[in-house]
Amino acid sequence: MDSGPQENHHKNENASKTDSDTQSDLNDLRSISFSSTSSTEEELMVKAGWLRKKSTHLIKRWQWRYFVLKDHVLFYYNNDSDQQPRATINFNQITVDINVINPESPEELIIKPLGSPRVFRLKGNTAGEIKEWVEALKKHIKTSEGFKEQKYMVTIKKEFWRYPRISNDRFEEIVQTGDILLFRSKAIPAKMQRAVTGSKYDHVALLLKLQDDQVALLESTSQTGVQVLLWADFMRYQWHLLYTRLVYRKLNIERTDQFLEKTAEFIQEVSGKKYRLAKAIFKKSKGLDPGSEEGYFCSELVASAYKKLKLIEEKVHPSRVWPGNFSTEKPVELTGCSLGPEVLIDFELGFEE
Incomplete structure (x- = not known):
């Protein structure tokens, strides 16, 4: 049921494969090596704690939420x-105004994003507590890109606050081998798949960082079977427009030489194998060694790669893993590592400094 990619990938002859000059570099997968470096973010004071937030529902009430302020970003969690x-x-992506909204109730504050009717009303236990938050917030805001120039491209989008988001440039910079890319397709069959599996996503791919810092996908689709696809080609043919959402998840693990060698070995073993879905639905897993399966559907391929790297619990069979199991909804059990939050790739954003 990888209906998104099977319906949408490779819709013309030119897009049926990567360009000949890049394809020749990928023919001998034994030669693939990966970059294990990553960039670091500018650090500011981190502040975290419980605050009450005014809900925007029909019945408005104050609800406790856990807030984290870090690197010019304010998050809150249940x-x-x-x-x-x-x-x-x-x-860095939006411009906001922040102030105490009621002199008679100084334990409250409001965050008002430019270009959006949405406001965030917060309340601390005391005026002193909320004053500390205001001071910390102002330090992050005044050193942000949104303070230097007015930004509202994000805030005009529906429920812009629901996902952390990054630009495509930033995504290409921070990707590391083993990270995950989740797809939510516009195609009707993909919508049916999501309904059946109870997931927000209908396709998943394993991300690779090649030695020349190019980003690539290891994926299985009905059109191509298992292949390595350069992200530059994915963007060149504008396949990102076929999806309502492309979501990045970082794999939190040390990329040792052994990790990278095992990944390259797995790619060599599976490249060119067939796309198969029936096995996952109708047949039980036979406990095959990762990489030795005859064919794969998308999430089975990624799960098999993780099993090769010993990142998935032994009891988990790759053939029983769906795309949604790589989201935060119904996460697959991992060992010795974790996946970071779902981060939306926003192709309308410029590069974030």
Whole structure:
């Protein structure tokens, strides 16, 4: 049921494969090596704690939420143990106004994003507590890109706060081998798949960072079977427009030489194998060694790669893993690592400094 990619990928002859000059570089997968470096963010004072937030529902009430202020971004969560934030306000991407809204109730404050009717009303236990938050917020805001120039491209979007988001440039910079890309397709069959599996996503791919810092996808689709696809080609043919959402999840693990060698070995073993879905629905897993399966559907391929790297619990069979199991909804059990929050790739954003 990888209906998004099978319906949408490779819709013309030129897009049926990567360009000949890049394809020749990928023919001998034994030669693939990966970059293990990553960039670092500018650090500011981190502040975290519980505050009450005024709900925007029909019945408005104050609800406790756990807030984290870090690197020009304010997150809040339902619980302090949650991985996925309920809301994200990135001061590098939007312009905000912040002030105490009621002199008679100084334990309250409001955050008002430019270009949006949405406001965030917060309340601390005391005026002193909320004053500390205001001072911390102002430091992050005044050193942000949104303070230097007015930004409202994000805030005009529906529920802009629901996902952390990054630009395509930033995505290409921070990707590391083993990270995950989730797809939500516009195609009707993909919508049917999401309904059947109870997931927000209908396709998943394993991300690779090649030695020349190019980003690539290891994926399985009905059109191509298992292949390595350069992200530059994905963008060149504008396949990103076929999806309502492309979501990045970082794999939190050390990229050792062994990790990268095992990944390259797995790619060599599976490249060119067939796309198969029936196995996952109608047949039980036979406990095959990762990489030795005859064919794969998308999430089975990624799960098999993770099993090769010993990142998935032994009891988990790759053939029983769906795209949604790589989201925060119904996460697959991992060992010795974790996946970061779902981050939306926003192709209308410029590069974030």
